Amino acid sequence: MDLPRLEINRRTALLTSAAIAANVINPMRAFAQETPRKGGVFNVHYGAEQRQLNPSIQASTGVYIIGGKIQENLVDLDADGKPVGVLAESWEATPDGKTVTFRLRKGITWHDGKPFTSDDVAFTAMNMWKKILNYGSTLQLFLTAVDTPDPQTAIFRYERPMPLNLLLRALPDLGYVSAKHLYEGGDIRQNPTNLAPIGTGPFKFVKYERGQYIIADRNPDYWRTNAPYLDRIVWKVITDRAAAAAQMEAGELHYSPFSGLTISDMARLSKDKRFVVSTKGNEGNARTNTIEFNFRRKELSDIRVRRAIAHAINVPFFIDNFLGDFAKLGTGPIPSTSSDFYPGPNTPQYPYDKAKAIALLDEAGFKASGGNRFSLKLLPAPWGEDISLWSTFIQQSLSEVGIQVDIVRNDGGGFLKQVYDDHAFDLATGWHQYRNDPAVSTTVWYRSGQPKGAPWTNQWGWEDKAVDGTIDNALTELDPAKRKALYAEFVKEVNTELPVWMPIEQIFVTVIAARARNHSNTPRWGSTSWHDLWLSA
Amino acid sequence: MRILSLAGRRLAASIPTLFLILIGVFLLLQLAPGDTVDALMAQMGGGDAATARELRKFYGLDLSVPAQLANYLWRLVRLDLGFSSIYGKPVATVILERLPPTILLMTASLSFAFFFGLIFGVIAARGVNRWPDTLISTLGLIFYATPSFWFGLMAIVVFSVYLQWLPPGGFEDIGTVQTGIWRIADIASHLVLPTLTLGLIFLAIYLRIMRASMLEVSNLDFVRTARAKGLDETHVVTRHVLRNALLPMVTLIGLQAGTMLGGSVVVESVFSLPGLGRLAYESVVQRDLNTLLGIVFVSALLVITVNFIVDLLYARLDPRIAAEG
Numbered sequence: 070m071d072l073p074r075l076e077i078n079r080r081t082a083l084l085t086s087a088a089i090a091a092n093v094i095n096p097m098r099a100f101a102q103e104t105p106r107k108g109g110v111f112n113v114h115y116g117a118e119q120r121q122l123n124p125s126i127q128a129s130t131g132v133y134i135i136g137g138k139i140q141e142n143l144v145d146l147d148a149d150g151k152p153v154g155v156l157a158e159s160w161e162a163t164p165d166g167k168t169v170t171f172r173l174r175k176g177i178t179w180h181d182g183k184p185f186t187s188d189d190v191a192f193t194a195m196n197m198w199k200k201i202l203n204y205g206s207t208l209q210l211f212l213t214a215v216d217t218p219d220p221q222t223a224i225f226r227y228e229r230p231m232p233l234n235l236l237l238r239a240l241p242d243l244g245y246v247s248a249k250h251l252y253e254g255g256d257i258r259q260n261p262t263n264l265a266p267i268g269t270g271p272f273k274f275v276k277y278e279r280g281q282y283i284i285a286d287r288n289p290d291y292w293r294t295n296a297p298y299l300d301r302i303v304w305k306v307i308t309d310r311a312a313a314a315a316q317m318e319a320g321e322l323h324y325s326p327f328s329g330l331t332i333s334d335m336a337r338l339s340k341d342k343r344f345v346v347s348t349k350g351n352e353g354n355a356r357t358n359t360i361e362f363n364f365r366r367k368e369l370s371d372i373r374v375r376r377a378i379a380h381a382i383n384v385p386f387f388i389d390n391f392l393g394d395f396a397k398l399g400t401g402p403i404p405s406t407s408s409d410f411y412p413g414p415n416t417p418q419y420p421y422d423k424a425k426a427i428a429l430l431d432e433a434g435f436k437a438s439g440g441n442r443f444s445l446k447l448l449p450a451p452w453g454e455d456i457s458l459w460s461t462f463i464q465q466s467l468s469e470v471g472i473q474v475d476i477v478r479n480d481g482g483g484f485l486k487q488v489y490d491d492h493a494f495d496l497a498t499g500w501h502q503y504r505n506d507p508a509v510s511t512t513v514w515y516r517s518g519q520p521k522g523a524p525w526t527n528q529w530g531w532e533d534k535a536v537d538g539t540i541d542n543a544l545t546e547l548d549p550a551k552r553k554a555l556y557a558e559f560v561k562e563v564n565t566e567l568p569v570w571m572p573i574e575q576i577f578v579t580v581i582a583a584r585a586r587n588h589s590n591t592p593r594w595g596s597t598s599w600h601d602l603w604l605s606a
Numbered sequence: 607m608r609i610l611s612l613a614g615r616r617l618a619a620s621i622p623t624l625f626l627i628l629i630g631v632f633l634l635l636q637l638a639p640g641d642t643v644d645a646l647m648a649q650m651g652g653g654d655a656a657t658a659r660e661l662r663k664f665y666g667l668d669l670s671v672p673a674q675l676a677n678y679l680w681r682l683v684r685l686d687l688g689f690s691s692i693y694g695k696p697v698a699t700v701i702l703e704r705l706p707p708t709i710l711l712m713t714a715s716l717s718f719a720f721f722f723g724l725i726f727g728v729i730a731a732r733g734v735n736r737w738p739d740t741l742i743s744t745l746g747l748i749f750y751a752t753p754s755f756w757f758g759l760m761a762i763v764v765f766s767v768y769l770q771w772l773p774p775g776g777f778e779d780i781g782t783v784q785t786g787i788w789r790i791a792d793i794a795s796h797l798v799l800p801t802l803t804l805g806l807i808f809l810a811i812y813l814r815i816m817r818a819s820m821l822e823v824s825n826l827d828f829v830r831t832a833r834a835k836g837l838d839e840t841h842v843v844t845r846h847v848l849r850n851a852l853l854p855m856v857t858l859i860g861l862q863a864g865t866m867l868g869g870s871v872v873v874e875s876v877f878s879l880p881g882l883g884r885l886a887y888e889s890v891v892q893r894d895l896n897t898l899l900g901i902v903f904v905s906a907l908l909v910i911t912v913n914f915i916v917d918l919l920y921a922r923l924d925p926r927i928a929a930e931g
Contacts, residue, residue, distance in 0.1 A: 118888075119649060120692050129651045203653035258664060264694065279693060280704065280880030282780050303780055308884065309755075309875040312775055315762040316878075319774045481648030482640030482893050491639070502651055510652075520655035524647045 103586065108300050109604040111585070114313045114325035115304040118279070121263035124245035125197040128204050130327050130354065130577075133242075133596030135283055135304055139180075140268030141598060142244040143171060143190070144237055146353060146505075150408060150592045152237040156185070156246055156269065160237070166230030166547045171223045177292045179248050180267045180274070187223040191215035192249035194225065201257060204509055205243040208236075230545045232552060234409070238506040241353070241593060271297035271600040281306055291600065298603035314338065323582040323604070326595040327354065328395070332454060335578050336393060343583055348395065348576040350589025353505055353596075355404040357571035358459055361488070361497040364530035364568070368435060368443050369495060375567045377429035378496075379419035382466040384572045386421070391458045392575070399574035401560045402511050404503050406576065406592075409549070412557035417564040419572070426470045435471075442471040449476060450484050450499030455575065460498055490522040492530070501525070501571055505592075507556050512540040515563050531568040609921040613914050620910045624903070628682070631902050632675055635895055641667055642691045642893040649892075665691050678899065687903065688896035692888065697900035700885070705904070707777050708881035710793075711870060712863070714801040719808035720859060724852075726809075727816020728843065734821060742813060750810035758803040758876035765799060772798055775878035800877040804870060808862060815858055819851040826850075852923055860916035863909055 117131055124136040144160075147153040154160075157171040177185040194215045198205040211228040218224070225231075246269070251262045266274050271293070272285035283304040287297050305322065307313040314334035316322045318341075328335070339346035360378065364370040388396050397405075400414045435442040445467070449460035457478075464474040474496070479487060488497045502525075504510035513519060517537055519526035539562060543555035563569070579595065581588055587601040588594065643661045647653050662668050669677070681688055687697035730742040766774035773779070778793050823829065824847050832846045871883035882901055889898040920927050 117649065118692075120646065120694065127650050129649065131649065201657065203647075203650045203657060206654055206657060259694070278880070279700070280884065281777060281878075284780065305776065305780070305878065306880075307775060307878045309878070311755075311759050312762065312876045312878060315759065315767055316774045319762070319766045319770065321774055321776075479639060480645075480891050482642070482645035482891070483638060484640075485644045485648050486640035490644075522658060523653070523655045524644075525652045 103605065105298050105586065105601075105603045106605060107298050107603070109298075110301045110303060111299050111324065111599075111602065111604060112322045113302060113304045114316070114322050114329050115283070115306050116308060116310070116313070116327075116329045118306055121258075122266050122274075122277070122283075123247060123263045125193050125247040126201045126257060126263070128202055128242050130596060133593075134326055135285075136245065136266055136268075137270075137596045138272040138302060138598055139266045139270045139274050139285055140245050140247065141270045142241055143246065144240040144244055145597060146241050146592050148590055150352065152241070155598075156190075160233075162231075162233040166232060166545075167227045169225045169227070169231060169233060169236060171225070173221045173223065174292065175221060177269050178290060179269055180288065181248075181251075183248065183250055184220075185246075185248075185269050186220035187215075187217040188220070189246055189249045190223040191217050192253065193246045194223075196252070196257060197247060198243060202243060204239075204504065207513070208239050208243055208509060230547055232545070232547050232549075234549050234552070235506050235508050235544075238409070239504070239509045242504055242596070243509070270598050272299075272302055272598075275301075293600055296600040297598075298601070299599070302599070310334070317344065317580060317582075323585060324588075325580040327351070327577040327579075328453065330578075330580055332392070332395070335395070335580060338580055344580055345583055345585075345588075346578060346580050347589060348578055350579055350591065350594035351577040352406045353591075353593035354502070354577050355406045356500040356502045356575050356577075357399045357402065357404060358455065358573035358575065359498055359501050360463065360570045360572075361494075361499075362529055362531075362568060362570075363492060363495050363497075365492060366445070366495050368433075369445075370530075371433050372567065373429045373433040374435070375570070376419060377426040377433070377470065378467060378472070379567065379570050379572070380422045380429065381426035381470045381472075382463060382572070383421040387459065387462050388573060391462070392455055392573070395578050396455070396573055396575045399572050401564050402501060402503075402514065402569070402571050403507055403556060403560055404574045406574075407503065407505065410507055410553055410556045412553075412560045416557075416561045419567075419570070423470065430470060430472075437471040440471055441473050444473040444475060445495040446493075447474045447476050447496040447498065448484060448488055448494040449478060450497070451478070451480050452500055456498060456500070459573070463496070463498065485524045489524045489526065489528045492528060500575075501569070507559070508544050512544070512559070514569055515559075516540045527568070529568045531566075533562070533566055533568075536562050536566070609918065609927065613917040616917065617910065617914055620906075624906050624910075625679075627902060627906060628899055629675065629679075631899060632678065632895065635890075635893070635898065636671055638890075638893065640893060641665075642895070643667065645892045674895075678896070682903075687900040690889075690894055690897040690900075692892045692894045692897065697896050700897060701882070701900050701904050704880055704882050704885045707874075707879050708870060708883065710797060711800055711804065711873070711879065711881060714797060715805035715808065716859065716862070718801055718805035719812050720855065722805075723809050723812020724816055724855065727813040728820060728848065730813065730817045731820035731824070732843070734817075739817075743817070746810040746813050749806045752807070754803055754807055755872045755876050757806065758799070758873055761799045761803055762876070772796075774799075775876075777879055796877075796879075800873050800879060803876070804873045811862075812855060812858065815854050816851065819854045820847060823847050823851045849923060853920070856916055856919050856923065860913045863912035 119131045122132060122136045124132050124140055141155050143157040144152045145155050156173055158174050159172045162169045173187055179185055199209040199212050212225060213228050214226045216224040248267055251267060252260055264277060271288050271291045273288045275284040275286050277283045285302050287300050307316060310331045313325055314330045317325060335346055338344045362369045362375050368374050384398060401416055403410050403412060405411050430442060447460055447463060449456050460476050464476055467474050487493045501514060502510060513526045515527055515536055517527060517532035539555055539559045543552050546552045546555055579589055584605050586603050586605055591597055642665055643658055690697045690700050693700045726742050730739040733739045762774045765772045773796050777796055784792050829842060829846055832842050870881055871887050874881040874884040886901045
């Protein structure tokens with residue numbers, strides 16, 4: 070067991086204080102001069118068990134945190150957020166955007182010894198990404214075939230132009246490859262490999278004890294030289310957030326990803342020099358807090374009411390007092406972390422202005438009788454404590470301008486059903502999770518014609534032809550500069566109409582042992598393969 | 607034996623109850639908004655409508671509610687608990703895997719509560735209204751009033767974070783593979799804190815009951831007779847008072863076996879134990895109907911079994927019950 074207080078000698082004390090000083094500026098380069106150490110077990114907090122572990126058929130951080138170490142994607146993001154090849158070495162697209170060719174790395178084998186070839190890529194793309202993978206099925210909607218002229222070449226053929234920069238930004242999440250020989254013939258969803266994954270990654274699956282832990286050991290035949298450093302990764306299933314914080318302190322856990330601890334515990338551990346608490350390494354998992362309006366309520370279909378609601382809520386006050394350093398003021402559906410698409414803050418904004426809110430409501434004809442203009446039902450999503458706090462804040466803010474809000478709480482399944490299928494809400498609030506390209510995660514919140522029941526899509530009863538047009542044009546625009554301009558236009562339009570308001574921007578918070586090296590060095594680090602992660606003595 | 611037939615009759619009467627409970631839970635869960643596919647979508651962070659439709663078919667949710675219920679009951683008659691949608695394996699297997707930690711925890715904390723409740727109850731009763739009684743009763747009240755999650759977290763902070771005496775959670779050590787006696791010792795060390803957390807709350811109840819029951823029995827005529835025939839105090843307490851005072855305690859065990867299963871959701875979550883309570887909670891959130899019904903079924907069986915044993919114990923403690931029927 071680790072006894073940190075016994076370890077302190079002069080050298081480590083100096084190193085530690087240097088590290089703390091450097092951490093403020095850059096937690097990653099602080100130890101650049103150290104030689105990586107092989108060995109060690111890395112213990113990871115796993116808060117919510119998933120039904121399976123294969124990232125080729127389920128795009129969620131709960132799967133990547135495990136499956137992303139065992140299976141690999143064609144492309145990932147580097148430290149600056151630019152696409153970098155993993156299983157793919159290089160790629161090119163034809164000028165019409167309908168053909169994208171990937172050249173694959175040679176000499177890679179699956180954990181069971183079989184060679185990795187373009188057949189695996191073609192099989193995964195056609196049968197998993199296109200048919201099963203959430204978000205993938207939308208992204209690859211117009212994929213017609215993947216040709217494999219030789220084992221190192223996969224040619225993706227599209228019916229409509231596919232912007233290369235959209236594909237490359239989507240593939241880190243939606244481009245994990247599974248082995249054809251293990252999945253061919255038979256029901257992919259029921260394949261036992263989903264719970265005992267076999268991949269090409271730096272760690273080999275060993276054991277999954279449901280409700281307790283998952284173990285993966287280092288892959289001695291990994292294709293990158295001198296990698297990985299760790300001997301073993303253990304994911305421990307701990308559902309209670311406070312208990313997970315205690316386990317971090319007891320030295321039983323090294324890493325709690327994706328804001329897995331309570332806000333107060335994260336703030337407390339950030340003052341403890343045994344831990345690094347930071348949003349670094351999660352830029353690719355930015356999210357915004359929402360207020361979703363149901364236009365079936367006549368009050369809310371009036372744009373003055375939606376704007377009044379936005380003006381009535383003091384967002385900076387809420388962030389300062391409840392979320393602290395882990396959040397900032399948002400400016401729309403595309404967060405400021407998205408260097409390729411962020412349009413800047415100069416789109417219509419709704420700063421706190423109670424008098425204006427009251428004036429707008431009066432103008433819309435909703436006079437206060439006995440202090441109450443009308444009542445609304447607010448459904449908060451159960452994903453995080455920030456949403457719960459935010460819903461109470463909305464309730465109190467709106468009561469000051471004469472709108473009574475009743476909060477109706479549900480668990481996950483109930484929330485999705487009531488909001489996106491039954492439309493039994495007036496206001497809803499949750500997270501919009503941004504996935505590196507608006508076409509992957511964001512435009513579905515605004516594009517009309519979404520099938521009823523599809524979660525996190527436009528179910529507001531709102532339709533705008535101009536917005537639909539902008540979204541469709543951007544989807545097939547091949548010139549990156551023009552695409553960016555189209556999305557800036559899109560943000561301006563939706564911030565004007567305000568079917569959904571996204572006033573807070575958050576990035577997941579990582580809590581990790583200060584002994585860990587090479588961590589948080591890419592924008593989606595928690596999901597990546599950790600081939601270069603190591604633990605110092 | 608009359609008592610056996612009595613207990614047997616009660617056992618038979620519990621079977622229709624069991625079916626009613628299962629149907630009730632099934633229908634109650636239909637009232638909850640959302641199904642297991644909605645819950646899966648929530649977990650995945652999104653998916654399109656076609657995927658959802660296909661998943662509903664995959665999980666057999668495209669059938670009507672009565673058809674689903676009929677299917678379930680027909681399977682149950684053939685002792686088939688069905689397939690778990692979150693675990694992708696038979697419910698019976700899932701429950702069997704989770705049963706040992708729950709039963710270990712339950713037995714350990716019930717025994718702890720019963721044993722210490724008995725001792726402290728006797729001590730408090732013998733020193734009634736003097737300082738041992740006041741001290742024990744006050745402590746009991748404090749234990750009873752403290753929420754178990756707080757107790758658990760504080761125990762972790764003190765014994766695992768600061769003193770580093772005991773592991774903060776989990777069922778056994780994952781780092782090293784142990785066998786035989788060392789594995790038992792390892793699991794035992796992991797169960798100390800959860801057992802204390804769960805047991806302390808019940809301890810409070812047991813000691814109050816034991817104290818009251820001791821005081822009541824010690825005023826009865828046969829105790830006076832025992833004293834009058836010159837028995838010493840220890841003899842009177844152990845042979846005459848205690849045995850008669852134990853009956854309410856035994857009743858309580860039967861009643862609380864059920865409560866213990868429910869109460870352990872919190873303790874299992876705080877100590878990351880892979881038990882039935884957490885499984886039940888997860889099944890509700892994930893709308894995994896088969897697993898939830900399976901757990902209700904197994905829990906009901908456990909409660910019935912414990913009550914059956916309690917019935918037999920009554921007869922052992924108080925021969926009049928067996929004689930009169």
